[in-house]
Amino acid sequence: MLFRKYILAVLTLITSVMARTITTNTIDRGAISLGLGDTIIEDGVYWSIIDNLATAFAGNVDVGSGSGLYISGLNPLLSMSVTLLSGSLTNDGIISLNAVQSLLAPTYSLVGISFTNNGEMYLGADGSFGSPNIQITAPIWNNNGLLVFYQKTRSSASIELGTSGLDIKNNGQICFFNELYTQRTNIVGTGCITLDENSSIFLSNTLLNIDTNQVFYLADSASSIQVHAISFSKTYNVAGFGNGNKIGLDVTLVNLPPLLNGYTYDTKTGILTLRGGGVLSPMNFNIGLGYNPSLFKIVTDDNTGIIRIPAGAVTYSGPPPNSVPSVCQPCKKLPPAPGTSATEFTTTATSTNSDGFTCTEVDDIIVSTDKSNSWFTSTSTITAGCISNPTNTITST
Numbered sequence: 001m002l003f004r005k006y007i008l009a010v011l012t013l014i015t016s017v018m019a020r021t022i023t024t025n026t027i028d029r030g031a032i033s034l035g036l037g038d039t040i041i042e043d044g045v046y047w048s049i050i051d052n053l054a055t056a057f058a059g060n061v062d063v064g065s066g067s068g069l070y071i072s073g074l075n076p077l078l079s080m081s082v083t084l085l086s087g088s089l090t091n092d093g094i095i096s097l098n099a100v101q102s103l104l105a106p107t108y109s110l111v112g113i114s115f116t117n118n119g120e121m122y123l124g125a126d127g128s129f130g131s132p133n134i135q136i137t138a139p140i141w142n143n144n145g146l147l148v149f150y151q152k153t154r155s156s157a158s159i160e161l162g163t164s165g166l167d168i169k170n171n172g173q174i175c176f177f178n179e180l181y182t183q184r185t186n187i188v189g190t191g192c193i194t195l196d197e198n199s200s201i202f203l204s205n206t207l208l209n210i211d212t213n214q215v216f217y218l219a220d221s222a223s224s225i226q227v228h229a230i231s232f233s234k235t236y237n238v239a240g241f242g243n244g245n246k247i248g249l250d251v252t253l254v255n256l257p258p259l260l261n262g263y264t265y266d267t268k269t270g271i272l273t274l275r276g277g278g279v280l281s282p283m284n285f286n287i288g289l290g291y292n293p294s295l296f297k298i299v300t301d302d303n304t305g306i307i308r309i310p311a312g313a314v315t316y317s318g319p320p321p322n323s324v325p326s327v328c329q330p331c332k333k334l335p336p337a338p339g340t341s342a343t344e345f346t347t348t349a350t351s352t353n354s355d356g357f358t359c360t361e362v363d364d365i366i367v368s369t370d371k372s373n374s375w376f377t378s379t380s381t382i383t384a385g386c387i388s389n390p391t392n393t394i395t396s397t
């Protein structure tokens with residue numbers, strides 16, 4: 001008896017650490033349990049998880065090619081959390097974490113041992129109340145696809161990518177909408193980081209290496225870059241500078257013309273140089289050729305979350321005079337997730353009763369949410385009835 005109980009316990013343990021493999025399109029609404037094993041979504045199918053308060057992945061997460069993992073919080077009063085503890089996250093399809101409809105700030109804490117995105121990945125929040133906690137901090141970090149961080153309203157929260165002091169490798173496209181990203185790692189690779197719609201990047205640890213092939217693209221007139229000034233010169237690759245967006249340092253520019261200029265632009269090399277004075281070296285930004293030197297101006301970057309440095313930035317009032325490198329791919333906002341809107345449909349069930357009659361029941365099914373935002377399914381029968389089956393009648397004669 002005791003032995004059987006023991007066997008049962010072991011079996012239960014084995015089942016709970018077994019992989020959860022999604023092989024057909026699946027929609028789960030309300031609370032679900034993920035277990036302790038890996039999560040595998042086979043090629044070409046999706047798993048849409050809706051209004052599950054805490055989605056905690058304990059093992060590896062593997063989203064196949066042409067597949068989707070959608071985790072959505074539709075309940076406005078639900079503070080959604082998605083966490084990856086110790087596994088590897090590999091995405092060859094679409095991953096979309098969407099709490100844009102919820103007023104409460106979500107937590108997306110994807111830690112794990114490695115992160116590889118070859119597909120499209122979206123992390124969305126509302127941002128108007130509280131601070132969304134959004135981080136992908138695996139020590140092995142590779143983006144080869146599209147990685148989008150979206151907030152409806154900019155908050156003072158900052159996106160964290162990679163493990164402090166280690167590398168993030170971006171050979172793909174990273175996009176920010178209404179976000180602040182604070183760099184704390186080396187940035188390696190030849191990809192593009194686009195600051196779209198009111199987004200900023202703060203390069204906070206510039207003693208680390210930031211690949212001069214990485215492009216920082218200021219796509220919006222309200223976007224900005226702020227760079228920590230240090231005692232040796234560095235060059236950053238910037239596209240899209242113009243229309244009033246800003247490039248600055250975390251110190252006030254020392255501007256005492258004609259002796260010292262807070263900035264200079266070299267029309268032959270396309271390098272914009274900002275000077276912070278003292279022991280700080282000038283910082284160089286490769287903005288490209290064609291700028292009109294009379295359209296630059298020293299300003300203050302007031303973007304939310306950025307350290308406000310009086311007269312610490314430079315702006316350009318004209319449009320960017322050169323084209324954006326082709327490595328910068330279009331940014332996209334969050335895709336719709338399957339099963340997130342209320343639906344109504346009919347089902348038809350056919351059976352044969354004990355008298356050999358064919359019975360047909362047509363049901364109306366409604367999947368929707370109630371007043372407390374909980375999902376329910378209601379079934380009402382439209383028609384039901386049995387008729388004698390002519391084929392059966394003939395064979396039995």
Ligand SMILES: *[C@@H]1O[C@H](CO)[C@@H](O)[C@H](O)[C@H]1NC(C)=O
Nearest residue numbers: 153154155178197198222304
């Ligand atoms: C940028 O975001 C801040 C904070 O949400 C907001 O106050 C500001 O108006 C936004 N700027 C633009 C140009 O949208």
